[in-house]
Amino acid sequence: MPIRIETGDITRARACAIVNAANSSCMGGGGVDGAIHRAGGSAILEACKEIRRTKYSEGLPTGQAVATTAGRLPAKYVIHTVGPIWGRCGDEARCDALLADAYRNSLQEVVKLGCDSVVFPAISTGVYGFPPERAARIAYRTVSEFLKTHPDMRVTFIFHSDHSRRIFEKANGL
Numbered sequence: 001m002p003i004r005i006e007t008g009d010i011t012r013a014r015a016c017a018i019v020n021a022a023n024s025s026c027m028g029g030g031g032v033d034g035a036i037h038r039a040g041g042s043a044i045l046e047a048c049k050e051i052r053r054t055k056y057s058e059g060l061p062t063g064q065a066v067a068t069t070a071g072r073l074p075a076k077y078v079i080h081t082v083g084p085i086w087g088r089c090g091d092e093a094r095c096d097a098l099l100a101d102a103y104r105n106s107l108q109e110v111v112k113l114g115c116d117s118v119v120f121p122a123i124s125t126g127v128y129g130f131p132p133e134r135a136a137r138i139a140y141r142t143v144s145e146f147l148k149t150h151p152d153m154r155v156t157f158i159f160h161s162d163h164s165r166r167i168f169e170k171a172n173g174l
């Protein structure tokens with residue numbers, strides 16, 4: 001299935017799963033994370049707390065992903081992943097690899113949940129400062145690679161502004 005690209009608010013997306021650009025605490029924050037927790041309600045935070053009590057007591061490592069309920073959101077699940085903080089990965093290649101991990105591990109969670117659709121925000125390109133063109137190429141390449149083995153998955157990238165969307169499209173020659 002071809003990758004879809006949209007402008008809008010991820011909290012309104014009607015997909016089986018949406019991905020949250022979280023931080024390792026998994027306890028919420030600003031940007032997409034704040035919007036998802038606000039719109040989804042306390043069920044998401046409760047599920048995150050349970051994850052912190054059990055599987056990830058030290059916090060969710062960068063590049064990993066974990067699923068929770070989506071609470072009141074139209075989606076069924078939220079996949080929380082932690083993108084790299086640009087400039088804090090040791091070197092740039094490591095940052096690239098960690099961003100690809102965040103996409104790949106999120107997609108793996110989506111498959112485990114039995115979902116056939118997922119919507120991604122532009123992970124790490126806000127507060128975490130990853131250069132948007134560079135992030136765009138990594139995101140598109142990682143998802144395209146995944147779709148070779150999962151051709152029926154419907155993957156959408158959603159951007160908060162037409163400006164960010166155009167950066168993504170241009171970076172990928174779309």
Ligand code: AR6
Binds near residue numbers: 033034083121129160
């Ligand atoms: N729908 C779609 N995209 C959005 C939305 C939305 N509702 N809101 C923002 N964006 P960011 P990061 C875009 O900062 O860089 C949080 O505090 C935004 O324009 O949300 O991975 C977390 O708790 C940008 O392009 O995520 C972490 O501490 C993109 O989503 C930290 O920020 C990602 O921006 C994670 O930083």
